[in-house]
Amino acid sequence: MVAGNWKMNKTCAQAAALAEELVKGYRGEGAEVAVCPPFTALKCVKEALEGSSIRLGAQNVYHEDDGAFTGEVSVPMLKDLGVELVIVGHSERRQIFGEGDALVNKKVTKVLKSGLTPILCVGETLEERETGKTEEVVRRQTIEGLKGLSEREIGRTVIAYEPIWAIGTGRSATADDANGIIGYIREILEKIAGKETADTIRILYGGSVKPANAASLLGQPHIDGALVGGASLKADEFLGIISTIPERR
Ligand code: 13P
Numbered sequence: 039m040v041a042g043n044w045k046m047n048k049t050c051a052q053a054a055a056l057a058e059e060l061v062k063g064y065r066g067e068g069a070e071v072a073v074c075p076p077f078t079a080l081k082c083v084k085e086a087l088e089g090s091s092i093r094l095g096a097q098n099v100y101h102e103d104d105g106a107f108t109g110e111v112s113v114p115m116l117k118d119l120g121v122e123l124v125i126v127g128h129s130e131r132r133q134i135f136g137e138g139d140a141l142v143n144k145k146v147t148k149v150l151k152s153g154l155t156p157i158l159c160v161g162e163t164l165e166e167r168e169t170g171k172t173e174e175v176v177r178r179q180t181i182e183g184l185k186g187l188s189e190r191e192i193g194r195t196v197i198a199y200e201p202i203w204a205i206g207t208g209r210s211a212t213a214d215d216a217n218g219i220i221g222y223i224r225e226i227l228e229k230i231a232g233k234e235t236a237d238t239i240r241i242l243y244g245g246s247v248k249p250a251n252a253a254s255l256l257g258q259p260h261i262d263g264a265l266v267g268g269a270s271l272k273a274d275e276f277l278g279i280i281s282t283i284p285e286r287r
Contacts, residue, residue: 039196039240039263040280041072041095041157042270043125044079053079057086059273066091068283069263072123073270077111084120095123095157098131101141101148113152123155125265127183129202139182146183150191157196157265158183159244160223164203172201173222180226192231197241198265199223204245206267210255216243217258224260249278256283 048056053075064071074095075083084094100110116124126149127142142158149156160179162172176199184192199220204211211219220241228236243255244265255261263283269275 039070039072039242040276040283041074041123041125041196041198041242041263041265042276043097043128043244043265043267044073044075044270045097045130045267046076047271048075048079050079050082054082054086056271056273057083057092060092060276061087061090063273063277064090064092064280067281069280071280074123074125080116080119080121093122094120095125096121097125097128099124099126099145099149101144113148113154117152117154121154123157123196124149125157125159125198127179128159129161129200129205133202139179142179142183143185146195147187150187150194155194155196157198157242159198159200159265161198161200161202161205161245167201167203172219176219176223177226180223181230184230189231189235192227193235193239195239197223197239198244199241200244200265202245206246208246210246210248210251211243213251213254213258213261216255217260220258220260247279249275249282252279253282 072093072095074097096116100107100112103112103114126145131137146156146158160176162175166175201211223241224236240262242263242265243261247264247266248269266279
C-alpha cells in the first residue's frame with residue numbers, strides 16, 4: 039500500500055486538481071493506493087477520484103458518533119463522504135495535540151468497529167532513538183494502540199512505522215534499519231495476535247519517502263508500503279513512488 043498524507047495542505051480546488059493528476063497517472067499497478075486530504079477537501083477529492091481505484095482516507099477522527107465535541111469529526115461523517123481509511127495516532131497528533139495511547143486506542147477501536155481501516159502510526163523521537171528506547175516506544179504504542187481488539191480486528195489494521203526524526207527532515211531511516219524495526223513490530227504482533235496475523239498484517243514505513251529511496255525501502259521483506267507526506271503533494275513524485283512497488287506484491 040502507498041498512502042499519501044497531505045497534512046494541512048491544499049484547498050478544495052487544489053486538492054481536486056492533484057487528485058485528478060493522480061487518476062490520470064495511476065494505472066492500477068502494484069500497490070493499493072490511498073490519499074488522505076484534509077477534512078475540508080474530502081468531498082472534492084472523492085468527486086475527483088470517481089471511477090479510479092485510488093481510495094480515500096482521512097487524517098484523524100473522533101471516537102464518538104455525535105455530540106458536544108467542538109471541532110471534532112466523527113466516523114459517520116467520514117463514511118458519508120466515502121472515506122475508507124483513517125490515519126490514527128500520527129506523531130503530529132501525539133506531539134502537537136497531546137494525543138496519548140489511550141485516546142489512540144479508542145479511535146482505532148471505533149474505526150475498526152465501523153468497518154473502516156485504521157492506519158495506526160507508531161514511532162520514536164530522536165531523543166528516544168539516541169537513548170536506545172526505540173523498541174520500548176514502538177512496543178508500547180503498538181500494544182496500547184491495539185488493546186482490547188480481536189486477532190481478526192488487528193489483522194484488518196494497517197500499521198505505519200514513522201520515526202519522528204525522519205518526518206519532513208529529508209533524513210529517511212535506512213532500508214535496513216526500517217526493515218529491522220518493522221520486523222520487531224511483527225514479533226510484538228505475533229505475541230498479541232498470533233503468527234498468521236503478524237505475517238499478513240500490512241506495515242508501512244513513513245518518513246522522507248521519495249522516488250529516489252522508495253525502491254530500496256519497499257523492496258525490504260518486512261515493509262509492505264509507504265505512508266508519504268511531502269512527496270505526496272506532487273503528482274509526479276507520488277506516482278514515482280507507486281511505480282517502485284515490486285510487482286510480486
Ligand atoms: P514526510 O514524507 O514529509 O517525511 O512525512 C511523513 C509522514 O508524516 C506521513 O504521515
